[in-house]
Amino acid sequence: MVIAMAVGKREILLVAMAYYLFLLVSAGKGGGGAEADRIIKLPGQPKVSFKHYSGYVTVNKEAGRALFYWLTEAVSLPESKPLVIWFNGGPGCSSIAYGASEEIGPFRIKKKGTGLYLNKFSWNTVANLLFLESPAGVGFSYTNTSSDFYTSGDTRTAKDALEFVIRWLDRFPHYKQREIYLTGESFAGHYVPQLVKEIMTYNSRTKFPINLKGIMVGNAVIDTYYDNLGTVDYWLSHALISDETYKQILNKCDLHKLEDDSNECNATSKYAEKEQGNIDIYNIYGPTCGDSTATSTPHNHRIQRFPHRSFSVFINNKIKQISGYDPCTENYAEIYYNRPDVQKALHANTTQISYNWTSCNEILFKNWTDRAYSILPIYKEMIAAGLRIWVFSGDADGVVPVTATKYSLAQLNLTTKTPWYPWYLNNQVGGWTEIYEGLTFATVRGAGHEVPSTRPKEGFQLIKSFLRGAPLPPK
Incomplete structure (x- = not known):
């Protein structure tokens, strides 16, 4: 014996x-088969000490759907650091264009797309970063079934994302035992929790579970009614619309609907836009892009609020940069990622798709077939599962504003552990935070919809504190 x-x-x-x-x-x-995805050097790339990889993972052979990724490993000791997966929203917008190139990635794109320079607040100093263009049809991700462009939605996006994670980990098996965190912003407020739900179901059925530890989402779409109500309340409280227009929106628009196409609501929404004037509603105190040669309209299709709104205005004046923020960066991305030499170095566009790479796919945006009314039920499941959950909000965002997030999270009726307090960075208030049983909420003072872009130092502090599981620093 x-x-x-x-x-x-x-x-x-x-x-x-x-x-x-x-x-x-x-x-x-x-990793298994990953060496073929190794990026030797991107055109115009400065010298770096970390490895990075990019390529395709097939998520549905029958339809021919394949998702494009870009992994930038940690600057030092990548084998000891967690894996952070980043999603941008839209629906239909590229994590390469936004997350990787103007928010948390190691590179920024030079004007006119001539090359790259380093982002000193890149999150890959504390984690391995995996950027995913999701769903198929976004950025370099593609499908061989044209009808997929008109039938995408929350459900299929989450299932394809799960398939991607499973197959990607098979390609990079040394990440299978790492702690994994899902992050993102905007409509990733749907993508991330819905993927978590898929992972939890998968983990309950397998002997080799995905080592998911938590999520962090910013300016996230959470609940239709409270997001809409919080948005119009923000517009009023920040003097973006008149009292009369505020009353008209509440009377003419059904805030319970994902989209109110009634003539009365359309007219009121357009008048609200007129009252707001030529501002970037995604960053209400920041400059607008004045690049008259722009190839796309920044932010125009990132998220749908009231119908037919255009959330960015071009004005033909000199670009005024504030604290290093350049509102035209996604225009540089449109140039850079359409360069054949860049695509070759990235192992991208290998099927020679019939359209140019774009920051956002308008067809996907306009034809999103299923969209959850509320993500709050999934938050309850994530909290019950003991995942680390952080929600943050740039308080200068007029699209998914801080009031919308607070109204939505209030419906969870969580017990407060640490009451509201200001957190500090370099002896300045970086924002405010409150810690609940099962969830941390934080604001970033003066940040727009893209917190790491408009307030990079503060955004970097968020990821450091989140990964440590530590509260944001008091004074």
Whole structure:
């Protein structure tokens, strides 16, 4: 009996050692099959100490759907740092254009798309970053079934994203034991929790669960009614609309609807836009892009509030940059990622898609087939599962504003652990935060919809505190 037990333990030890050696070998080679995705150097890229990879993962062979990713490993000791997966929203907008290139990635794009320069507040100093263009049809991600452009929605996006994570981890097996965190902004307020739900279901059925530890989302779409109500309340409280227009919106528009196409609501919404004037509603105190040669309209299709609104205005004047923020950066992305030499270096557009790479796919945006009314039920499931959950909000965003997020989260009726207090960075108030049982909420003072773009130092503090599981620093 004792001998049999000893043999059993020895066999288990040998298997464990063999698997460990396999992981080491895989890591040295960039993972199973991953070396082919290794990026040698991007055009105009400065010298870096970290490795980065990009390519495609097929998520549905029958339809021919494949999602494009870009992994930028941590600057130092990547093997000891977690994996952070980032999603942008829209629906239909690119995580390469926004998250990677103007928010949390290691590179920024030079004007006119001539090359890259380093972002000193890149999140890959504390984590390995995986940017995913999701769903198929966004950015370089593609489908061989044209009808997919008109039938995308929350449900299929979440299922394809789960398939991506499973298959990507097979390609990079040395990440299978890492802590994994899902992050993003805007409509990623749907993408991230819905993927979490898929992962939790998958983990309950497999012997090899995905090591998901938590989520962090910013200016996130959460609940239709409270998001809409919080938005118009923000417009009024920040003097963006008149009292009369505020009353008209409440009377003429059904805030319970995802989209109110009635003539009365359309007219009122257009008048509200007129009252707001030539501002970037995504960053109400920031400059607008005055680039008359722009190839796209920034922010125009990132998220749908009231119908037919255009959330950015071009004015032909000199660009005024505030604290290093450049409102035209996505125009540079449109140029850079359409360069053939860039696509070749990224292993992108290998199927020669028939359209140019764009920051946002308007067809997907306009034809989103299913959209959850509220994500709050999934928040309750995530809290019950013990995941680390942070929600943050740039308080200068007029599209998914801080009031919308507060109204939505209030419906969870969570118990307060640490009451509202100001958090500090370099002896200045970075924002305010409150810690609940199961969730941390934080604001970022003066930040727009893209917090890491408009307030990069504060955004970097968010990810550092989040990954440590520590409260944001008081004074």
